[in-house]
Amino acid sequence: VINAGKSQHNEDQACCEVVFVERRPSPRGRQPSGDGSGELDGGRKGFYFHYWALFDGHAGSGAAVMASKRLHLHICEQLRDLVDILQDPSPPPICLQHDARAGAAELSRAPLTEDNGEVPSDALPRFHLEKAVSHESLVIGAIENAFKHMDDQIEQERASQSISGGCCALAAVYLMGKFYVANAGDSRAIIIRNGEIIPMSREFTPETERQRLQFLAFLRPELLGKEFTHLEFPRRIQPKELGKKMLYRDQNMNGWAYKKIEEDDLKFPLIYGEGKKARVMATIGVTRGLGDHDLKVFSSNIHIKPFLSCFPEVRVYDLTQYEHCPDDVLVLGTDGLWDVTNDEEVASVVMEVLTSYEPNDPCRYTMVAQELVVRSRGVLKERGWRLPNDRLGSGDDISVFVIPLGGPGNYT
Amino acid sequence: VINAGKSQHNEDQACCEVVFVERRPSPRGRQPSGDGSGELDGGRKGFYFHYWALFDGHAGSGAAVMASKRLHLHICEQLRDLVDILQDPSPPPICLQHDARAGAAELSRAPLTEDNGEVPSDALPRFHLEKAVSHESLVIGAIENAFKHMDDQIEQERASQSISGGCCALAAVYLMGKFYVANAGDSRAIIIRNGEIIPMSREFTPETERQRLQFLAFLRPELLGKEFTHLEFPRRIQPKELGKKMLYRDQNMNGWAYKKIEEDDLKFPLIYGEGKKARVMATIGVTRGLGDHDLKVFSSNIHIKPFLSCFPEVRVYDLTQYEHCPDDVLVLGTDGLWDVTNDEEVASVVMEVLTSYEPNDPCRYTMVAQELVVRSRGVLKERGWRLPNDRLGSGDDISVFVIPLGGPGNYT
Numbered sequence: 001v002i003n004a005g006k007s008q009h010n011e012d013q014a015c016c017e018v019v020f021v022e023r024r025p026s027p028r029g030r031q032p033s034g035d036g037s038g039e040l041d042g043g044r045k046g047f048y049f050h051y052w053a054l055f056d057g058h059a060g061s062g063a064a065v066m067a068s069k070r071l072h073l074h075i076c077e078q079l080r081d082l083v084d085i086l087q088d089p090s091p092p093p094i095c096l097q098h099d100a101r102a103g104a105a106e107l108s109r110a111p112l113t114e115d116n117g118e119v120p121s122d123a124l125p126r127f128h129l130e131k132a133v134s135h136e137s138l139v140i141g142a143i144e145n146a147f148k149h150m151d152d153q154i155e156q157e158r159a160s161q162s163i164s165g166g167c168c169a170l171a172a173v174y175l176m177g178k179f180y181v182a183n184a185g186d187s188r189a190i191i192i193r194n195g196e197i198i199p200m201s202r203e204f205t206p207e208t209e210r211q212r213l214q215f216l217a218f219l220r221p222e223l224l225g226k227e228f229t230h231l232e233f234p235r236r237i238q239p240k241e242l243g244k245k246m247l248y249r250d251q252n253m254n255g256w257a258y259k260k261i262e263e264d265d266l267k268f269p270l271i272y273g274e275g276k277k278a279r280v281m282a283t284i285g286v287t288r289g290l291g292d293h294d295l296k297v298f299s300s301n302i303h304i305k306p307f308l309s310c311f312p313e314v315r316v317y318d319l320t321q322y323e324h325c326p327d328d329v330l331v332l333g334t335d336g337l338w339d340v341t342n343d344e345e346v347a348s349v350v351m352e353v354l355t356s357y358e359p360n361d362p363c364r365y366t367m368v369a370q371e372l373v374v375r376s377r378g379v380l381k382e383r384g385w386r387l388p389n390d391r392l393g394s395g396d397d398i399s400v401f402v403i404p405l406g407g408p409g410n411y412t
Numbered sequence: 413v414i415n416a417g418k419s420q421h422n423e424d425q426a427c428c429e430v431v432f433v434e435r436r437p438s439p440r441g442r443q444p445s446g447d448g449s450g451e452l453d454g455g456r457k458g459f460y461f462h463y464w465a466l467f468d469g470h471a472g473s474g475a476a477v478m479a480s481k482r483l484h485l486h487i488c489e490q491l492r493d494l495v496d497i498l499q500d501p502s503p504p505p506i507c508l509q510h511d512a513r514a515g516a517a518e519l520s521r522a523p524l525t526e527d528n529g530e531v532p533s534d535a536l537p538r539f540h541l542e543k544a545v546s547h548e549s550l551v552i553g554a555i556e557n558a559f560k561h562m563d564d565q566i567e568q569e570r571a572s573q574s575i576s577g578g579c580c581a582l583a584a585v586y587l588m589g590k591f592y593v594a595n596a597g598d599s600r601a602i603i604i605r606n607g608e609i610i611p612m613s614r615e616f617t618p619e620t621e622r623q624r625l626q627f628l629a630f631l632r633p634e635l636l637g638k639e640f641t642h643l644e645f646p647r648r649i650q651p652k653e654l655g656k657k658m659l660y661r662d663q664n665m666n667g668w669a670y671k672k673i674e675e676d677d678l679k680f681p682l683i684y685g686e687g688k689k690a691r692v693m694a695t696i697g698v699t700r701g702l703g704d705h706d707l708k709v710f711s712s713n714i715h716i717k718p719f720l721s722c723f724p725e726v727r728v729y730d731l732t733q734y735e736h737c738p739d740d741v742l743v744l745g746t747d748g749l750w751d752v753t754n755d756e757e758v759a760s761v762v763m764e765v766l767t768s769y770e771p772n773d774p775c776r777y778t779m780v781a782q783e784l785v786v787r788s789r790g791v792l793k794e795r796g797w798r799l800p801n802d803r804l805g806s807g808d809d810i811s812v813f814v815i816p817l818g819g820p821g822n823y824t
Contacts, residue, residue: 038536053604081670096657096670116764131646131686133659141666148664215624219631234506234543247545252560252723255552256545258493258508274543311664 001399002373004336011057012334012397013068013167019076022046023083027115037319046083051075052401053171054187056334060164060285063154063291067167071290074149075173078142086135086176094130139175141315143182147290151310155293157316166292169312170201170332172403175322179330182312184288186335188194191317191349191405193328199343200315200330204288206271206278213280213287214251214306217270225302228281229267237266270307275319280307288312326359336398340387341376350402369402413811416748423469424746424809425480425579430487434458435495458495463487463815465583468600468746470696472576475566475703483702486561487585490554498547498588504543520707551587552726555594559702564720567705578703580677581724582613582744584815589732591742594724596700603729603817604759606742611755612727612742616700618683618690624720625692625699626663629682635819637714640693641679649678682719688751692719736818738771739763745784748810751755752799753788762788762814781812 001317003010020302051072084090092218147169154163154176161294168185183201202208210232217223217230224230231248234256248265259265273279280287280302281297295304305378317330331346341349353371357364378385378393385393415422417607435457463484469476497504508748539665566575580597595613603610613621622644629635629642636642643660657670658677671677685691693697693709695717700721707716729742743758753761765783769776789795790805797805 078669083720089585092659092668094655094659095649095673129647129685133646138666138669141661141669142667144667145669212627215627216631219628234545235541237507241507247504247506252721253553253556254726255549255554255556256504257490257550257553257557261507273541297809309664314666 001016002336002377004395004397006397007061007394009061010397011064011165011167012336012398012399013055013057013061013064014401015051015053015055015068015072016401017051017072019049019051019072020046021049021076021079021083024080046080047087047176049075049079050174051171052332052403053169054183054332054334054399054401055167055169055399056187056336056399057167058165058286059292059295062158062161062163062311063165064167066154066157066161066163067150067169067290068105071146071150071171071206072152074146074153075143075171077149078146079139079175082138082142085138092133092135094133102294126380135176136178136316139173139178139180140316141343143171143173143180143314144311145180147184147310147312151290154291157290158293163291164288166295166308167336168286168289170334171312172330172332172401174319177318179222179317179319180314181317181330182314184290184310184312185286187333188328188335188338189332190303190343190346191328191330192350193322193324193405195346195347195351197343198317200317202313203335204309204313205285206280206287207274209287210271210311211251213270213391215296216307218251219258223303223306224267224270224281225297225300226300227267227297227300228270229264230270231265232271233265234268236268236272237261239266242266280304284308319405326404326406327354327407329365330401330403330405331356332401334397334399336394337372337376337400339376339396340378340391340394341372346372365402365404369400372400372402373398388403413791414809415747416807416809418807419473421473421477422809423473423476423577423579424748424811425467425469425473425476426811426813427463427465427467427480427484428813429463429484430508431461431484432456432458433461433488433491433495437490457645458492459499461487461491463583464744465581465813466744466811466813467579467581467702468597468599468748468809469579470577470698471704471707473477473571474570474575475577475696476579478573478575479581479702482563482565483558483581483583486558486565487555487583489561489808490558490738491551491587494550494554497550499603503548504545504547506545518592519785522612547588548590548728551585551590551592552728555583555585555592555726559594559596559722559724563702566703570703570705570741572749575703578701578720580698580701580746582746582811583724584742584744586731589730591729591731592726593729593742594726596702596724597698597720599740599745600747601744602751602755602758603742604762605734605736605817607759607763609755609759610729612729614725615747616721616725617688617697618685618692618699621699621706621721622683623663624721625682628719630663632718635715635718636679636682636693637709637712639679639712639714641676641684642682643677644683645677647682649673649720651678654678673694687745688739710786729756731817738816738818739766740817741766741777741780742813742815742817743784744813746809746811748806748808749784749788749812751788752790752803752806753784753810757782777816781814784812784814785810 055064055067168187170187171182173180181200186203189200214230234247242261244261246261247256248259249256279285293305304392350368353368376398378387387393467476477479575663580599582599583594585592593612598615601612626642646659654673656673658673660671661667661668698758762780788806788810791797799805
């Protein structure tokens with residue numbers, strides 16, 4: 001991680017942890033009849049997950065700092081009710097027969113017969129229409145809800161803890177042979193496997209989420225505070241252009257068409273600007289993340305939070321489906337990295353640095369991360385920080401994780 | 413096309429046309445100063461597009477019949493204002509300096525100087541922030557809006573013309589070297605090029621559009637008429653399960669999590685069922701298309717149209733980027749084809765049939781389409797229509813277009 005110097009505290013924050021998920025104790029003191037595979041850590045039943053996360057703060061480091069200290073605990077909390085279910089190879093129960101805190105999964109494994117006293121006699125036809133839900137999708141749901149709880153906690157404690165701003169969040173959870181990569185914001189994760197680049201996230205920006213935001217504004221025009229229009233135009237409209245025809249697009253369109261300019265079109269567009277300069281209500285350039293509960297349009301009372309989502313997109317990578325070599329890695333980076341170094345350049349730095357170290361040297365991954373950060377920062381010249389090709393270096397905080405997928409320290 | 417026999421009239425309808433888009437005449441009688449490349453058809457200025465479309469009706473053939481007769485005319489109408497703009501290699505004007513009907517594109521080509529009397533002196537900084545809009549995205553916008561106008565026309569004329577039901581619409585427009593494939597519904601288009609399958613559409617169903625529909629229902633709960641819940645559950649909940657924990661997901665989630673069942677969760681889920689049996693409000697299995705303005709939930713006053721979109725997704729394929737051979741084709745098919753014959757099987761039938769004819773025999777493409785329909789229908793046996801592998805044949809109307817991309821009749 002490197003601080004760009006634009007803020008006293010680093011607005012990029014990071015966390016790397018091994019977290020033990022302990023099965024929630026049964027309130028009635030009953031012990032599970034499991035096969036013991038989950039008996040770890042001195043008899044406590046549960047499992048471990050490995051965790052890496054990057055938080056790219058804006059308008060202060062408060063949200064990023066808090067999220068870096070807490071998000072993994074929320075993920076742990078969400079997984080606690082699933083300890084038995086995830087360790088049971090049979091499909092997860094649709095309905096827990098008793099309150100989950102009472103060790104529901106264990107009880108749900110009891111055969112569903114009339115004797116059980118819980119299953120109605122018309123159960124069979126009903127169960128024909130059951131949708132199968134995978135273990136994997138329970139972990140995805142747990143991570144999604146953990147982000148929501150994290151966001152709620154920031155909202156509740158922002159006054160007492162003086163938490164300012166918001167942050168993008170990118171988290172990788174390694175659990176039972178699979179990587180779950182959760183992204184809310186404009187950070188990015190890629191896997192480099194045998195030289196091939198596998199995208200593990202996509203960015204959530206005013207441009208990529210345009211239609212979601214326009215749809216919301218169309219349905220809830222009061223959120224625009226009479227200052228903004230949900231339509232997109234390629235540039236600002238001048239009042240004297242009223243009545244002329246101008247290109248536009250709405251929540252339903254990917255293409256552009258001409259419309260006659262009306263009074264309402266003179267308002268500022270909800271989404272405006274291109275690329276890194278695209279903004280929601282002229283204010284924020286990312287559309288997912290944590291915090292920002294107090295964010296308003298400058299010098300107005302219009303709240304921006306309703307347009308932001310705290311939910312990540314979670315992608316899954318099954319580590320067991322492929323034999324990984326020590327040069328295969330998962331790279332997580334904040335936009336400070338990706339703004340100046342594209343996927344192919346990152347992959348080539350990864351190769352270059354890794355081959356200059358012994359395959360079993362554990363510090364080789366750290367050296368890759370360091371090299372990626374330093375190269376993206378560039379070198380101080382007369383006209384600012386410059387990359388070798390004389391392009392401008394990143395003016396942003398930069399954080400990178402390089403996680404070996406088949407290296408000497410594996411996760412078994 | 414083949415009628416399944418489930419309705420007297422075929423609910424699948426099709427259209428294939430070459431359409432001339434004539435430049436809208438200038439009301440002031442001014443002639444454009446163009447280079448003449450668009451002077452066609454005895455001095456009329458314009459261009460041609462080639463058009464193929466499939467309409468898969470439901471609850472009657474009315475909407476499908478009407479759309480098959482009119483959609484290309486709506487596309488033509490939308491393109492008429494773009495005749496000059498699309499033939500001008502410079503970027504489309506953002507704002508038309510005069511009313512579009514007055515030959516705007518021509519005028520916009522005049523240099524933007526102070527002398528023009530139209531451009532303000534502060535134009536330069538403003539124009540720095542202009543978003544570039546491509547010719548391609550104007551055609552996409554024209555097709556999108558043509559679908560909307562088609563849907564509006566069905567709404568307006570449904571009473572006087574006794575138009576019943578609705579229809580999925582899949583249209584391929586070949587214009588200036590590019591194929592624009594627009595899909596609203598569960599029909600499908602693929603390109604088979606040198607044996608490789610290139611998807612040219614995706615299906616819009618309650619499952620693929622779950623989050624859009626849940627989001628709308630969450631924001632506009634009154635649309636659910638107190639009968640439905642926007643949450644998804646893997647099966648119906650029994651009243652006696654109140655207070656237990658059950659798997660669910662909402663508009664923000666891709667994964668699943670457990671929630672305590674409340675009174676409101678006993679309502680019927682907005683989206684219910686799996687695969688071909690998935691339905692919106694227990695009624696309809698497609699979420700985009702034309703018509704259905706009067707569709708209601710059975711024995712209720714709850715309208716379904718607000719959840720349906722008439723807007724297509726448009727994908728573009730540039731025919732000039734690749735040298736096509738006579739065996740390269742674009743296949744359009746209604747779900748009657750794709751339900752029983754997957755992409756790979758279609759590709760293999762295409763190869764098999766094409767190689768049994770001379771490459772310059774124009775009827776070879778018709779024979780492929782016929783073979784695809786017949787194979788998907790199957791053979792009548794004791795237990796109904798059966799495929800060679802004894803799976804059930806399609807019980808649906810089946811329509812197929814096989815369009816040569818590099819055959820003897822090309823589109824120049």
